[in-house]
Amino acid sequence: MKKLALLLGIFSLSFAQESLEKPQKEQAKEETQKSQPLDRSLQLRSKFDDRLMAMQIGTFRQSAFLPDISLIVDTSLLGRNIKDKELEHLKIPGLYHKHENAHGHGELNKNRGFNLNYAELYFYAPVDPYFDLYATIPFTEEGAKIEEAYAVTRGLPLGFQLKVGKFRSGFGRLNAQHPHAWDFANQPLVYKVFLGEGLTEKGIQINWLAPTPFYLLLGAEVLQGENEQSFGTNGFEIGGVEVPETRKPNLYVGFVKTSFDIGSLSVLTGFSYAQGKTRIDHGEHAFAGKTKLYGFDLTARYSLDAVRYIAFQGEYLYRDQKGTKYEFDATTEDLKKKQGGFYTQLVARLDKRWRAGIQYNLINKNDITDKNLPKNLPAYYAMVEYSPTEFSRIRLQAGxxxxxxxxxxxxxxxxxxxxxxxxxGAHGAHPF
Amino acid sequence: MKRLITLLLLSLSISFAQLRVATTYPWIGELVKDVGGDKISLYVIAKPTEDFHFVVPKPSHIAKLRNVDLLIINGASLEIGFLPPLIQQSNNPKIQPGRKGLLDLSSFVDLIEKPAVVSREMGDVHPEGNPHYHLNPHHIPLLAKAIKERMCELDQTNCGYYTSRLEDFLKRWSQKLKEWDEGFSNLKDLKVVQYHKTYNYLFKHYGIQIVGTLEPLPGIPPTARHLEELSKVAKGAKFVVYEVFRDSKPANNLAKVIGARAIVLPHDVGVEGVKNLFDLFDVILERLSQ
Known part of the structure; x- marks a missing residue:
């Protein structure tokens, strides 16, 4: 009986062993099968640990969305027969005298000797599928100004486009161009006397490109109207007389531009109109009234070949101003001003690197009530420029x-x- | 009366059905014509006599771009100097970057000479690589297909028409490809100097050796010193080739010094003797084989 029990015991043990062995084998088999995934999960595990310990610095990185940024530097060496201090006291009768209120780029080529005119930052990027954003921030030695910062629609139907922010007005031809795109070192005389550094204002523009086979653009702007030469919004008190501020916004601009080609000749011409109230306060005297400004421009560019061209450009500006002049001694005088002038220029590109040009400026109308002012105010300039590439330019101008x-x-x-x-840096191409 | 109305509707629908396409360069326009036939209207911005980098952004182009459904461009920054303001001023939402109406063909080919770093001290180098990819005839079928696909997407009613025209074009092209492959392979190891890196895709594909460019750096006009240096290394070159809009003087001067021939090679459709894309490669082959 004991024997039997032993036998049974051995049997059961062997059975148990067998039964144990079987799953063990299976397990081993399964393990070899699993070994790879196991290793992999270990790998993942260690990678996971690495990642857990790593500094997660890239999470919110947005450098791929960096806008186009460029910097434009303009510097000059100047010789002049009038000392800088003397120049500040000179006037263009009935049209211009110096006062501290310049904005934007400030006065270009101001001093004899070396000038750092500006170092201008430019930004551009699409905001989203609906807007593009542009900003131009010229730095001068005195500080930075926001010359332009505006958004433009990119999806309006039927040929419409909306611009909002601070921008160079579409008035005239040269006004919308940045100084580095000008053909001469300074703005033309008519611009200087009627618009100062240019009509750069806060506001809104709507323009419509007509569905015509030729170029026809109509535009309207509502602007704040703070231009220091022709408009201005702030009230003032002088000699005990108080003049209230204007309605704000103050300036309304409209323009129409058209262009067509005749063979190698491209013509672009436009008519512009601006109307607003005027508040000019120079401390010892001031002027309040309303101003209408008319502009006509014509550009004609004839291409000789892929490189050479001759370009004519001219603009006539006419200002019709009515208002009251206030003196610090409380005397007032009603004034009617009718003033106008133009510039015309001829610029030729001689080869890939050389351009030359001449510009003639004339103020030929300068009528102010009861005043006998000079009506023949000219200025003339000639320039030669050498551009090693599109990104650098050396210009010699005399005038x-x-x-x-x-x-x-x-x-x-x-x-x-x-x-x-x-x-x-990344600077956008210039329009025509 | 009924017939008149249907006729009127039909003519209206036909005039509406015309897909309005604009392209920056004439060669792209040729592809559009080959695929689109009379179902499209076409406006080409650049003239073949204009420098492809410096096309004048005339306002007349803006007026034309206002009304197009599709603008097809070369891309790879070749149009960077004139096209962005034209698109921006066109007031046409369809062709703004990111929309279906703007097709950049450079994304369909592998661009060569892509610089690892870019700086303007290297001259007019394109970060994307050499943008003159259309001068390899093996690229043309790819580009034609891409154009057809996009035209089908925008104008599904005429897709069958575009597809059959594409097939016809591809058949004719592959026949010519055999001819060109044979012809150009005879020119293997021919040594040439070129004005700009315009023909690199063609020359490199067929093993034609480029011994130098007249431009010291891309976009920088030839200088006397560079030409002198070039004359030392370019001995043995058979041709000095330049595009029709270039100044011929530097090419002629160098050719004289090194005993080569200065010849104009067509770079686009519309220059003398080149009425279509087939002519373009025929004429290049013919001029290089003389």
Whole structure:
């Protein structure tokens, strides 16, 4: 009986062993099958640990969305027959005298000797599928100004486009161009006297490109109207008389531009109109009234070949101003001003790197009630420029300005400017 | 009366059905014509006599771009100097970047000479690589297909028409490809100097040796010193080739010094002797084989 029990025990043990062995084998088999995934999960595990310990710095990185950024530097060497201090006291009778209120780029090529005119930051990027954003921020040695910061629609139907922010008005031809795109070192005389550094205002523009086979653009703007030469919004008190501020926004602009080609000749012409109230306060005297500004422009560019061209450009500006002049001694005077002038220029591109041009400026209308002001105020300039690439330019400009007066006597200004302009970074192409 | 109305509707629908396409360069326009036939209207911005980098952004182009459904461009920054303001001023939402109406063909080919780093001290180098990819005839079928696909997407009613025209074009092209492959392979190891890196895709594909460019750096006009240096290394070159819009003087001067021939090679459709894309490669082959 004992034997039997032993036998049974051995049997059961062996059975149990067998039964144990079987799953063990199976397990081993399964393990070899599983070994790879197991290793892999280990790998993942260690990778996971690595990642857990790593500094997660890239999570919110948005550098791929960096906008186009460029920097444009304009510097010049200037020679002039009038000392800088003297120049500040010169006037263009009935049209211009210096006062501290310049904005945007500030006055270009101001001093004799070296000038750093500006270092201008430019930004561009689409905001989203619906808007593009542009900003132009010129730095001068005195600080930075926001010259332009505006959004433009990119999806309006039927040929409409909306612009909102602060921007160079579509008035005229040259106004919308940045100084580095000008053909001469300074703005034309008519721009200087009627618009100062240019009509750059806060506001809104709507333009419509007509569905015509030729180019026809109509635009309207509602602007704040703070331009220091022709408009202005703030009220003032002078000699005990108080003049209230204007309605704001103050300035309304409309323009129409058209263009067509005749063979190798491209013509672009436009008519512009601006209307607003005027508040100009110079401390010892001031002017309040309303101003209408008319502009006509014509550009004609004839291409000789893929490189050379001759381009004519001209603009006539006419200002019709009515208002009251206030003196610090409380005297007032009703004034009617009708003033106008133009510039015309011819620029030729001689080869890939050289351009040359001449510009003639004339103020030929200068009528102010009961005043006998000079009506023949010219300035003329000639320039030669060398551009090693599209990103650098060296320009030599010489000219004479016969528009300035001192104590009723004409003071001729002779000027030579050697101007250097450089651009780095991502800068958008210029329109026509 | 009924017939008149249906006729009127039909003519209206036909005039509406026309897909309005604009292209930056004439060669793209040729592909559009080959695929689109009379179901499309076409406007080409650049003239073949214009430097492809410096097309004048005339306002007349803006007026035309206002009304198009599709603008097809070369891409790879070749149009960077004139096209962005034209698109921006066109007031046409369809062709703004990111929309279906703008097709950049450079994304359909592998661009060569893509620089690892870019700086403007290297001249006019394109970060994307050499943008003159259309001058390899083996690229053309790919580009034609891409154009057809996009035209089908925008104009499904005429897709069958475009497809059959594409097939016809591809058949004719593959026949010519055999001819060109044979002809150009005879020119293997021919040494040439070129004005700009315009023909690199063609020359590199067929083993034609480029011994130098007249431009010291891309976009920088030839200088006397560079030409002198070039004359030392370019001995043995048979041709100095340049595009029709270039100044011929530097090419002629160098050719004289190194005993080569200065010849104009067509770069696009519309230059003398080149009425279509087939002519383009025929004429290049013919001029290089002389």
């Amino acid at each position: 004479q300005n016969r528009a300035f007066y001192e104590n009723g006597k004409r003071k001729t200004i002779n000027e030579v400017i050697l101007q250097f302009t450089f651009a780095i």
